[in-house]
Amino acid sequence: MSEAIEGDRTFADKFPEEARVVRAALLGSFLALTLGAVFGIIQTLHRTGVFRGLISSTDYYTSLTAHGVFLALSFTTFFLVGLFTWAVVRSLDRPVIDIRITWTWYGLMAAGMTMTGISILAGFVNELDMSADVLFTFYAPLQAHPMFYAGLAVFIVGSWIAGADYFRTWLAWKRENPDERIPLQTFMVLTTMAMWYIASSAVAASVLIFLLPWSLGLIDQVNPTLTRTLFWFFGHPVVYFWLMPAYLLWYTVLPKIAGGRLFSDPLARVVFVLFLLLSTPVGIHHQYLDPGIAEGFKFISMTNTMFLLLPSLLTAFTVVASVEYGARQRGGTGLLGWLTDLPWRDPAFTGMMLAGLMFAAGGFSGMVNAGMNINYMIHNTIWVPGHFHLTVGTAVALTFMAATYWLWPQITNKPIYSRAIGLVQVVVWFVGMALMSNAMHAQGILGVPRRTAEPEYSGFDYPTMFGGFEELNIQIAIGGTLLFVSTVLFIGNLVLTMGNPKISGLAEELPPALSGPDDAPRVLDNLRLWVGIAVTLVVLAYALPLAAIINRGGLLGPGVGTFPVWLTPVLDALANGAAAVVGGVVDASASLAEVVG
């Protein structure tokens, strides 16, 4: 392969060190996906009542915590850091500054997630005095084992170093290329990471200042509204942290696979700047139904949220137009006839397109979630998981899987084992998610709660609309099963791919945009400016609400207790012990009475 000419060399040929990191990150991500899918199918069958034999309803919450953390935090973030490493190195066409730093952040992230993962999974083992059944939102005053929080902190610090790695690599490139525009992919990575620093600062503060010391017993109590607000300060932008790498793929890779090129580079930059500015000052929309937060703050958050629709709506246009351009290049004609001239047999293409279609549907339920007062109708019902399985669970997850079919050969020099299986896999995911998510939305409108092991109640029945509760349960179970099958196909295909021999000729070029970066105003590349504005907006949106929350409840909360989930086994053991003693006494006195009698 060393003889191969420049353009025919894959990423793995040109940057073998970096390719190794990208592979490691992707493999970490797929491990998390596998675990998450196992818990996903277990809980789907459990909550729908189809099969409850595998875990108890108490362990349901251990499973749900694992599913949420492994998929929403681990699968997404590991894929993202791998993808970003590829994107930065590829688009700058230079290696990272120091590969040891790259391995350091990878190691930290892996170590952190392992700690958190162990603390969660230990919840299945009653003998272990460790548990973190607090779900991925870890609302105080439910308290997890300290290792859960410590692991999260280490993981986040690792991601910060990853961000620094990208920035430093870019700065080095900038010194070498002083007058060049930031290449689009690098621009996307840098804006995403800048957003991430702002967003994750709050959850890091919440964990390090409050939750970890509290779980270690150093402070007695915390303010639940404050830690919840700090979580959502992070919790909304994190959904864009998942989404922006998917957008990166839709903007820069999808048009190429479609046979065309990006419609507009400047608009892509505008979209990422809008995300940087607007992703964070909106988190209070997750707290529309919280007491202790004034209605005015909620309204401001809603307004920001609604404008945050703009970058996504613009993306829909730009991406579809880029694909249409590809179709027309391939000879497509007619108003919509060009749709048939697209490479639908390519799993990478079809997967990303289906992911985008699902995202359009998710856009609608997202608008409902964002509409302050209509939130009464669906808040904390299963509608909400219905929504985000369309967004992160498909728009992001399916895009990542589809992109893997395109990217993996370039970081390994091995062709995908079976593209046909890949095609089946992405379609099965789409069908499964359509069933599961649709039924979840419908159940949500009936009032069926999320995060509930047995959502059928003894005292009442749900109203019937769009099919009854039971019927919708069947749909959810079938959909969840298809999703699980799809995950197995994906992982199986990838494992078989690893057994393929290395070949050459897998290199792919990414074409420049129709309207290139020279059309983009220079100011778009002024990251300092955008970060400055982003921070200002965040301060404007959060200073008053946070001050009000602290003012009402105090930094450490208005007389709230501590409810460690991880001490339950100990307490149970104590209770059992006590029961045994009491039982013994009762038995003894009974026999005594007999003797006496």
Next chain:
Amino acid sequence: MGRNETAHASAEDVGGETEEFDPIGTLTLIAIYFAILVVSWVYIYYIEFLGRDLVIVG
């Protein structure tokens, strides 16, 4: 792969095409999407949500 996008995207490279391509199919699709969004929203907000029992009024 490799060479960064900026290096490629000189005006001559793509220039004229920009003006020629009118994504009319995209405009059609997105107009359909827009219509679906508006109709669904009207249904869910004005009929489903405001029509339910126990509207919070204070």
Next chain:
Amino acid sequence: MHIHAYEKLWLAASVLLILFLLGSVTYGAVGPGVAMVSDSEPAIDAGALDEDDRFSEPRVEQVGENEYAAYVVARQFGFQPDPIVVPANSTVTFYVTSADVIHGFEVAGTNANTMVVPGEVSEITVETDGPAEYGIVCNEYCGAAHHAMEGKLEVVSQSAYEERASGGDGE
């Protein structure tokens, strides 16, 4: 910066859509008068609910002509009082607080839904129609038996309500 005419059109349509959504929510607030749970109630000591005159004895109370207050405590894993009995065609304000962790209070299939946070009191006012029975579910994970946490809301006729109230059967 070059933006295609179609894309400008779409941008304008998007902004209109956003304004339409914001307009709908605002209409809901001023037309039918939908109000948000907010900071209307002062913070409270979750550890000392038994010393609080509203929550030491969770109950429904008449507070005005055809106006009622329901003082509700959510705790692992149930609601008090249970059932909550209120008269039909009246205005009922729920004051819901938690004695321990975060819970939810959702009257299933209706718009009555709020978070219940220890240290805070959620205040929501509804107008009841005719007699009906609703289930109440806790829709926020609150611990190992979260799925068992349910309650009932009974909207009964005015006369039945008075009978039950004067009968003093401990609602």
